[in-house]
Amino acid sequence: MNAQLTFAPAEASFVELSDISIGYGDKVAVENVGLTIGPGEFVSIIGPSGCGKSTLLHVLAGLLDVRSGSVSCRDEDVTGQVGRHLRAGYVFQDHRLLPWKTVRQNIEIAMRSAHVPKADWNARVERYLALLQVSDHVDAWPMNLSGGQRQRVSIARALAVAPDVVLMDEPFSGLDEVTARTIRVELDRLRVTEAVPTLFVTHSIREALYLSDRVVVFSRGPATVLREVEIDLPRPRDYNDPVLVALERELVDAVLAVWEPTAGQVTSS
Amino acid sequence: MTVATALMSAAPPVQAERGRLRPRRAPRIPSNHSIQSAVLSVVGLALIVVAWAIAGSTTRFIAPISDVLGGMPAFLTSPDTWTTIAETWTRVLLALAAGFVVGTAVAVLVWKTDLAGRVAEIWVTVFLAVPSTISAMIAVFLFADKQLGAIVVLTATVAPFISVLMLNAFRRLDPGLTEMAVAYRLSPLRRVATVIGPQVFPTVMTALRNEHAHAWKVVVVVELFLVSSGMGFQFDKSFDRFDMQAVMQWLVVFAAILLLTEYLILRPLENKARAWKGTP
Numbered sequence: 001m002n003a004q005l006t007f008a009p010a011e012a013s014f015v016e017l018s019d020i021s022i023g024y025g026d027k028v029a030v031e032n033v034g035l036t037i038g039p040g041e042f043v044s045i046i047g048p049s050g051c052g053k054s055t056l057l058h059v060l061a062g063l064l065d066v067r068s069g070s071v072s073c074r075d076e077d078v079t080g081q082v083g084r085h086l087r088a089g090y091v092f093q094d095h096r097l098l099p100w101k102t103v104r105q106n107i108e109i110a111m112r113s114a115h116v117p118k119a120d121w122n123a124r125v126e127r128y129l130a131l132l133q134v135s136d137h138v139d140a141w142p143m144n145l146s147g148g149q150r151q152r153v154s155i156a157r158a159l160a161v162a163p164d165v166v167l168m169d170e171p172f173s174g175l176d177e178v179t180a181r182t183i184r185v186e187l188d189r190l191r192v193t194e195a196v197p198t199l200f201v202t203h204s205i206r207e208a209l210y211l212s213d214r215v216v217v218f219s220r221g222p223a224t225v226l227r228e229v230e231i232d233l234p235r236p237r238d239y240n241d242p243v244l245v246a247l248e249r250e251l252v253d254a255v256l257a258v259w260e261p262t263a264g265q266v267t268s269s
Numbered sequence: 270m271t272v273a274t275a276l277m278s279a280a281p282p283v284q285a286e287r288g289r290l291r292p293r294r295a296p297r298i299p300s301n302h303s304i305q306s307a308v309l310s311v312v313g314l315a316l317i318v319v320a321w322a323i324a325g326s327t328t329r330f331i332a333p334i335s336d337v338l339g340g341m342p343a344f345l346t347s348p349d350t351w352t353t354i355a356e357t358w359t360r361v362l363l364a365l366a367a368g369f370v371v372g373t374a375v376a377v378l379v380w381k382t383d384l385a386g387r388v389a390e391i392w393v394t395v396f397l398a399v400p401s402t403i404s405a406m407i408a409v410f411l412f413a414d415k416q417l418g419a420i421v422v423l424t425a426t427v428a429p430f431i432s433v434l435m436l437n438a439f440r441r442l443d444p445g446l447t448e449m450a451v452a453y454r455l456s457p458l459r460r461v462a463t464v465i466g467p468q469v470f471p472t473v474m475t476a477l478r479n480e481h482a483h484a485w486k487v488v489v490v491v492e493l494f495l496v497s498s499g500m501g502f503q504f505d506k507s508f509d510r511f512d513m514q515a516v517m518q519w520l521v522v523f524a525a526i527l528l529l530t531e532y533l534i535l536r537p538l539e540n541k542a543r544a545w546k547g548t549p
Contacts, residue, residue, distance in 0.1 A: 113453050
């Protein structure tokens, strides 16, 4: 087992962002960032608020174009055409389900747009709702589900579209801790059978370490990559694994001075 | 097997086929609130009838209720009555349809474009301020085809109001759902049908209800000025002859059309489309 703070070695990439800069109007959100996601790899981005983590997801979802740099997928340059070449399953902070459509219809709408063959819809809906433990609610209106159940459906939708990459933007930040922990455990278990390349954005260092194969630490905005950490722990994992606890402490100490320069003598506990 | 279980087993399999069924809902039982609301509506209507009965027996210019209702069977069985209603109704429906097309198009223009949007917004403000009587009088000179003129005046009356309502609805669209639709590559048509449409639907219903009533009121004026047919023309003709019974009969038909449309078409449509708001 090699779970320690190291720089990650370069590996064959499925998605590669090279030296990209992204901005809104006059503001630069991300500057000269390079990031790779390997086939089946779960990569987390952690960084302070407003550092541009979500902006990076927007690029991979085709919601935003880069100002400079390049994006490639399977070694093909897809800069400016990410939406056309990369099928993404997106899990937002909030569920973003259509409240006037049932759970099944929400997933079917996404699958239809992703050109998933209609013959596969039923099996996929049942499979992913079962994996996320919400199959009893397949014909329910989202408004009649709890926050945790809605987010489970949202994750099921992201997986059901047969995505090239799953993008998750702080999906548990709006949930209570118990629900969040339960879904994190399910997500970790899912990795055993559903190793879809995933880019996960979070504020929680422990969450990132628990779920990821690799954690990328961003600086304050405009974001640059401070360091990358490989988490070589077998799955399923234990959220309170002493190795993760030690790694979290080590990482907090390493980034605190950069993220919060005014923190002074504050140390992790 | 008890009677209850026998009945349950005889019921059709609700979940037999995937996907095409909505969530099961309990049969709708009227709440105390809806019963109270219905009782108040009946009381309100009864008060109008009482006021009419009093006014009819004490004044010359309001026909007695008994005369009006007594003449109703002959009035309603006359083919001329229904031809007149159909003429007016057609004008209202055509104007509403055109008003929604124009009003929504202008709202999209104002919402999505800068320069053209500002120009359109000023036009909307001006048209909102023009009294429909003035529009009808201007149309007398503008349109050789008076039938077309009537539709145009009605459309010009309802479209600005529809435009303002629709613009507010577009501006209130949930950006999160729009982002989701883009991220999941929903086609523009599907976005309109599944993401935008349901969000603006309550506004469409409000606009439809308001402008349906508005168009009915204005159509009477327009028919009075522009065309020699329809309910407005009949009102005018009856009033000129001081046939107050006919005036009141047309008024009853007028109110009945508005109320029946509201309660038999608009409200059920709205309730059905809001089923997703969920059960408690």
